[in-house]
Amino acid sequence: MANARRRLIDRYKVQLTISALIRNAGWQVRRVPAGKRFLDVGCGTNTHAEFVNLDYIWNPGIDVCWDIVRQAYPFPDARFDGIYTEHCLEHIPLEACERNLREFHRMLRPGGRVRIVVPDGEMLIDIYKDRRNGGSRRMPHEDGYDTMMQCINGVFRNHGHQFIYDLETMRLLLERSGFRNVERMAYKQGHDPALINDSEVRSRESLYVEAVK
Numbered sequence: 053m054a055n056a057r058r059r060l061i062d063r064y065k066v067q068l069t070i071s072a073l074i075r076n077a078g079w080q081v082r083r084v085p086a087g088k089r090f091l092d093v094g095c096g097t098n099t100h101a102e103f104v105n106l107d108y109i110w111n112p113g114i115d116v117c118w119d120i121v122r123q124a125y126p127f128p129d130a131r132f133d134g135i136y137t138e139h140c141l142e143h144i145p146l147e148a149c150e151r152n153l154r155e156f157h158r159m160l161r162p163g164g165r166v167r168i169v170v171p172d173g174e175m176l177i178d179i180y181k182d183r184r185n186g187g188s189r190r191m192p193h194e195d196g197y198d199t200m201m202q203c204i205n206g207v208f209r210n211h212g213h214q215f216i217y218d219l220e221t222m223r224l225l226l227e228r229s230g231f232r233n234v235e236r237m238a239y240k241q242g243h244d245p246a247l248i249n250d251s252e253v254r255s256r257e258s259l260y261v262e263a264v265k
Contacts, residue, residue: 071110075117081126084115089133091159092249093120093152094140100249103136121148130161134247138169139254146215153229160265166231167247172259174218176204192257207257222261231263 074080084104092103099105099113106116118126121144135156141149156166179189180200197203208216223234237260242248250260 067110071108071117074110075108076119076123076126077117078126080116080118088115090247091127091132091135093135093137093156094143095138095249098138098249098251102246103249104132120144120152125155125159127159129158130164131159133161133164134244135160135164135166136247136249137167138249138251139171139258141168142170142213142216143211144214149215150225150229153225153231157230157265162265164265165244165247166226166263166265167237167242167244168222168226168261168263169250169254169258170217170222170261171207171213171257172218173208173216174220175257175259176207176216180204217259219259219261222259226261226263231265233262233264235262236260237262 088102088104090103092098092100092105093107095103095105095107095114096109097111097113099111104115105113106118106120107114108117108119110117116126141152144152153166160166176191179187179191182189183200191200191203193206194200194203197206207213219236226234239252239255239258239260240248240250242260242262250258
């Protein structure tokens with residue numbers, strides 16, 4: 053057990069070192085094949101060969117290690133057919149999220165599509181109200197908390213979360229960033245199958261939204 057823990061710590065140290073060395077370096081972008089027409093922002097370990105995989109922390113399979121809060125994206129206008137992001141935008145401040153959405157709009161070709169997956173704040177509040185009224189719906193990841201409010205705060209404040217969204221708020225931000233046809237989707241359901249990278253482990257807790265440039 054101790055050896056496994058040590059190996060995990062050593063691996064994380066390697067990740068941090070590589071990330072610090074290459075983050076925001078332009079040569080990463082020059083190595084990306086021009087034929088990759090989809091971008092995954094904040095992909096973590098869930099990388100896909102068909103996508104340009106971008107994250108703050110380097111992992112095997114990451115194409116571009118980038119700081120999306122402090123740096124504009126290093127891609128030209130209309131570079132991508134689609135942009136995907138899953139459980140990433142809740143980790144940055146609200147104003148940074150809106151800047152990212154404007155960048156998504158810039159990088160998409162006309163008619164291109166964005167698919168956003170974030171924790172569903174509205175669902176948590178609905179479950180809370182249901183339980184207060186005698187219902188039996190359970191919150192995602194409720195085990196380990198003594199009260200429902202502790203669970204809600206766990207989603208809103210733990211894991212480096214900065215802001216939790218509902219459809220109304222995400223629609224407002226997308227439309228202000230120039231997007232149209234904002235729609236709620238569902239796990240593994242969307243207009244473009246090539247854009248769907250949804251993780252099953254996130255399905256019960258997530259808000260799925262798509263919009264068009």
